[in-house]
Amino acid sequence: MDDQNKNLILAIALSGIVMLVWLVFFAPPPPVDDPNATPITSQGQTAPANGAATGIVAPADSGGETSAADVGTSTPTEDAPRVSIDTPRLSGSISLRGGRIDDLALRDYRETLDPGSDVVTLMKPEGQPGAYYSVHGWAPGGDLQLADVPNANTIWSVDGNDTLKPDAPITLAWENDRGITFRREISVDEDYLFTITQTVENASNAAVRMAPYGILARHGEPEDLKGFFIIHEGAIRMADGELTETDYDDMTDLDRNDREAALASVTEVEENGWIGFTDHYWMTTLIPISDQAFTAKELYRPGPDLYLTEARMPTVTVEPGATQSVQTQMFAGAKEWETIRNYENKNGITGFLDSIDWGWFFFLTKPIFWMLHTLNGFIGNMGWSIIGLTLIIKAILLPLAYKSYVSMARMKELQPEMEALKERAGDDKQKLQKEMMMLYKEKKVNPAAGCLPILMQIPIFFSLYKVIFVTLELRHAEWIGWIRDLSAPDPSSILNLFGLLPFTPPEPGSLLAIISLGVLPIILGISMWLQQKLNPAPTDPTQKMIFAWMPWIFMFMLGSFASGLVLYWIANNTITFIQQYAIMRSQGYKPDVFGNITSGFKRDKPEADK
Known part of the structure; x- marks a missing residue:
């Protein structure tokens, strides 16, 4: 020849x-959970049989595995009081139970080619199939107790405007029995970027310590999971310029192979990072301000499956009569190349364009x-x-x-x-x-x-x-x-x-x-x-x-x-x-x-x- x-x-x-x-190689089917398995809490302890305590607040000074109270409990949020979201590209609502952003639809995208089909739903309240939502709050430190800080089931009140629009932010408020007032201002731009400003006003006679956090919680794998090896679906993290992708099945494998690793994959980020979940076409990420150090965590809890990603900022001390604020952003929307590129260039979100899975041939796929x-x-x-x-x-x-x-x-x-x-x-x-x-x-x-x-x-x-x-x-x-x-x-x-x-x-x-x-x-x-x-x-x-x-x-x-x-x-x-x-x-x-x-x-x- x-x-x-x-x-x-x-x-x-x-x-x-x-x-x-490529035609026949699909990812393996998701693992089947043992219905008789005993649920494990975030501290490695056996959970109550009714599943009511699948989330625990760890003290801010302890470096605990998660900062959210009652994330993933069976408490439904669909019937809680709500604040509407109304922007040119997003519709939905915010639950006053926990101040969760848990109802979000993308106006520009439909499920099928049929003009009358439903618009794409990105986030769903807890209690619905495929629940997916964000929770923000404070982990207690010092002598603060769990009841002294708002958690995922706290009922907030609305202070002023009751509809979130690009030119009209909303403010949520809650006060504890010690004279400490918590406020949360939520704003959104014309596209998909939310800004969450959390404020603590300490009117007590003692200094308090606490750590602000943001969490994305996903109950089970996405309903439209492709499971095809060419596309990454699961947790995604940018830490000091290094991108890490963790598939859903990899998160569950951690639990079976190493209990401690399953509790949280922890990364200390010095600056310029973000963490969240990415689907085929949609993404939700938590984005601390660019020069902010934070702890990025990925967590899987079995029985029923719960996937969490968290951005937890350093502990702050609020002196008597003082006020402390921390600001984070959250992207929740479609992975549009031009929109994401603008956020990277204009908002300084490092490596945000790499949230689109360009693959090994990125030096060809990007210019193409x-x-x-x-x-x-x-x-x-x-x-x-x-x-x-x-x-x-x-x-x-x-x-x-x-x-x-x-x-x-x-x-x-x-x-x-x-x-x-x-x-x-x-x-x-x-x-x-x-x-x-x-x-x-x-x-x-x-x-x-x-x-x-x-x-x-x-x-x-x-x-x-x-x-x-x-x-x-x-x-x-x-x-x-x-x-x-x-x-x-x-x-x-x-x-x-x-x-x-x-x-x-x-x-x-x-x-x-x-x-x-x-x-x-x-x-x-x-x-x-x-x-x-x-x-x-x-x-x-x-x-x-x-x-x-x-x-x-x-x-x-x-x-x-x-x-x-x-x-x-x-x-x-x-x-x-x-x-x-x-x-x-x-x-x-x-x-x-x-x-x-x-x-x-x-x-x-x-x-x-x-």
Whole structure:
């Protein structure tokens, strides 16, 4: 087998294996909790049987594992008094039980493509399935007791405005029996950033110590958990410039392997950090002010599953007659590239753009998405922007492709002579290789040059797959006609003649879905077959059969991929065919659309194959 065909088969085989793995490799199912297991509290003690004390306040001076009182208890908050949230992009309410932000919906996003479908719900009150909320407060220190500080079930009063809007913050108030008043001002901007200012007014005759904190609590895993290894879903933390991601199943594994580690994964952050939970498209994070040191914690409690992330600031001392305030921010919304980038640049949130999971090829995925986003700003359609991105990538690779296509054209020209050499050499492989190398040298052909564009395309293909799968901007993005979501597979099906027959094609994941090809995958297979015709065919019959089947294998493999990725591959094949055809014509070859060459070498061009 000549070197070019070895390299070409190796490149295609590797890419095919990796894509097959991506199709079938899903994260393992979540662990099943033992219904007879005894719940464990945050101090490693057995919880009461009724589950009422699944959260404990640790004294601020003790370095206890959590700072929230009664987080994760069975106390419902749905019927507690509430304050409305009404912004251009958010709707919901704040429960006066604990002052929790626990009811939040994203006005700009719907669950499905149906215009009448429900908007995406990000946060839910405790007592509902998939409860997800934030709790802010103070952990007691010194001689303060649990009853002296507000906890997750304290009923707050509203001081003034009763609807949270971008230009109208709300203030909650609560006073204990010792003459200490706690106030919490909550404001929100036009997008997704809340600012929480907690204030303590000490009217007692003694100094008090306490530590401010913020906690995000999630009851169970998200209902729409993808569980796909390419995307991170779970806890996320930025600490002094270092990003750490912990999947939900990794948090539960900590409990089974090491009880103490399960209580809290603790990180001391000197400055510039944040912590929270990230989903596929949505995220909630606690963000202390940039120069604030804090303790970042991740916690899992079994029976029932409760996931917590906490940002706890250092203990403060409030002298008699004095007031102390601390401010934190909370992002709760969609992972929009431009919005998150603005928060990073304008609000000084270090590394916030890395909350989007760019993957190992971040040096490719970040510029690829930037270019795609920029093109979409001019074109206004992500489908055409993907085609425009393909043109730009092909233009960048054209100098490399030019040499490759010239070499491949000459290799195709040499096919008859190579067949003759094979017949003369018979079973003498050494003689065949020697004569083939002499032929390459005589005709100034580099057999390895032809596979270089294919090798270059593999990381670009994977990077674009990552961009299309991960970034929110492709979600529910239309292209033309029936393609209404470029992040989803082509919804058409050959089984019902692309909608002409009156029945619904099989759902993804079923056996028949494998052959339920849409229009785009079929066009992909044809474009790949035509593009392959311009390349030199292997002389070995087995290799030739493998190459002949490759376009149709890829057609089925990519049939369940996102439409945006299939569109990119079609555009890439089409542009490659045009480039290769034009370059072959410029070198004196006259191929037809099936790659059959009707003329010989125009002239030797050794400089093209150096």
